Amino acid sequence: AQKVTQAQTEISVVEKEDVTLDCVYETRDTTYYLFWYKQPPSGELVFLIRRNSFDEQNEISGRYSWNFQKSTSSFNFTITASQVVDSAVYFCALKAYNTDKLIFGTGTRLQVFP
Amino acid sequence: EAGVAQSPRYKIIEKRQSVAFWCNPISGHATLYWYQQILGQGPKLLIQFQNNGVVDDSQLPKDRFSAERLKGVDSTLKIQPAKLEDSAVYLCASSLMAFRRSGMSIARETQYFGPGTRLLVL
Numbered sequence: 001a002q003k004v005t006q007a008q009t010e011i012s013v014v015e016k017e018d019v020t021l022d023c024v025y026e027t028r029d030t031t032y033y034l035f036w037y038k039q040p041p042s043g044e045l046v047f048l049i050r051r052n053s054f055d056e057q058n059e060i061s062g063r064y065s066w067n068f069q070k071s072t073s074s075f076n077f078t079i080t081a082s083q084v085v086d087s088a089v090y091f092c093a094l095k096a097y098n099t100d101k102l103i104f105g106t107g108t109r110l111q112v113f114p
Numbered sequence: 115e116a117g118v119a120q121s122p123r124y125k126i127i128e129k130r131q132s133v134a135f136w137c138n139p140i141s142g143h144a145t146l147y148w149y150q151q152i153l154g155q156g157p158k159l160l161i162q163f164q165n166n167g168v169v170d171d172s173q174l175p176k177d178r179f180s181a182e183r184l185k186g187v188d189s190t191l192k193i194q195p196a197k198l199e200d201s202a203v204y205l206c207a208s209s210l211m212a213f214r215r216s217g218m219s220i221a222r223e224t225q226y227f228g229p230g231t232r233l234l235v236l
Contacts, residue, residue: 043203045157045227091156100145100209101170102225104156
């Protein structure tokens with residue numbers, strides 16, 4: 001069975017702090033995709049990144065970085081120098097290669113205070 | 115490029131009433147998904163269309179929920195009659211359809227979501 005666990009329900013930080021959102025997944029598939037989505041108060045899920053299971057290189061995009069570790073089944077997301085606009089719920093999701101169904105975690109609510 | 119459009123954005127109804135949601139996917143996206151997101155949870159897939167055919171509706175409560183995508187573009191999701199536990203955000207997403215392999219079409223990996231419809235059943 002596939003499962004995504006985001007153990008952190010809510011995180012609060014002060015602006016300019018770095019913050020890491022954890023994601024642990026379970027799957028028996030050898031080929032799969034991992035995603036991060038951002039859900040601001042407006043409700044729309046905004047795609048942030050997709051990573052396939054064969055690519056364990058870490059990725060950096062501006063203040064965002066992702067650490068994919070297959071050995072620990074984790075795909076963690078770090079925001080450097082957080083800003084108030086980063087306040088949102090962040091979802092990690094898993095998809096097997098041969099299906100289209102996204103399995104979401106329960107999300108982590110990030111609040112960045114000025 | 116326009117994103118996924120949904121309407122209405124908000125809806126309040128009483129239990130046992132009917133309600134319908136509309137979704138227009140990103141132009142050219144053959145695959146369309148409806149998700150239900152209950153407060154405090156991640157989205158859960160209700161139904162997936164590829165063009166106008168249903169690919170997966172295993173988690174759709176078919177006694178009260180129905181969906182269609184008659185012309186392979188926009189789609190409607192209906193609840194009839196609504197229950198209190200249907201209060202949720204209903205998200206529509208779309209993705210490109212990728213190559214055919216062994217006779218199967220596989221949707222592109224990334225799903226793009228609309229703003230959702232927030233439903234409150236009283």
